[in-house]
Amino acid sequence: GQNIDQPTEMTATEGAIVQINCTYQTSGFNGLFWYQQHAGEAPTFLSYNVLDGLEEKGRFSSFLSRSKGYSYLLLKELQMKDSASYLCAVRDNQGGKLIFGQGTELSVKP
């Protein structure tokens, strides 16, 4: 079956670091994506991992371990505007199809 798990909610403080975890069990694997979605807006692409290891992009980093079926998104120097839902998605072997987790609602407090 296809299953992607991530925490439902997280709270963090402005200026801090937060790690959002994602575990997956899918029939195929062709890469893992992270998206950010603000309320009422479209999901926007943050990162892509297909090989094990860490990908860094400014304040955001994403890590992948294929053997463990595990990824995390690391957000540094949190800002209020980072309050949003963060979606983990796996591309299986079938072209453009992405399988999404339920999303993690992150609240950044002052």
Place this chain on the structure above:
Amino acid sequence: KAGVTQTPRYLIKTRGQQVTLSCSPISGHRSVSWYQQTPGQGLQFLFEYFSETQRNKGNFPGRFSGRQFSNSRSEMNVSTLELGDSALYLCASSLDRGPNSPLHFGNGTRLTVT
């Protein structure tokens, strides 16, 4: 470069009616996918089109259908609407079907069925 454009933004329909949603991908993008987003189920894959051909279909009933035109624009249709079809319908485009091609989403069409 203009992003993915979806029309209309909001739609209210009655049970039993049908609806057509439209999506214009980013210029040059040839793959278009459709997703349904609800609070309970999250983002669920509906279908994917590339070069006017359906390449993938999700686990939705036959009332949900779509098509892609030669200019890559896409439409999806839902017939015999049910209350449970109320959702945000998101269209996404990508350059091609390569594994590292991210999806770029439109702002969606919010469908309410009464």
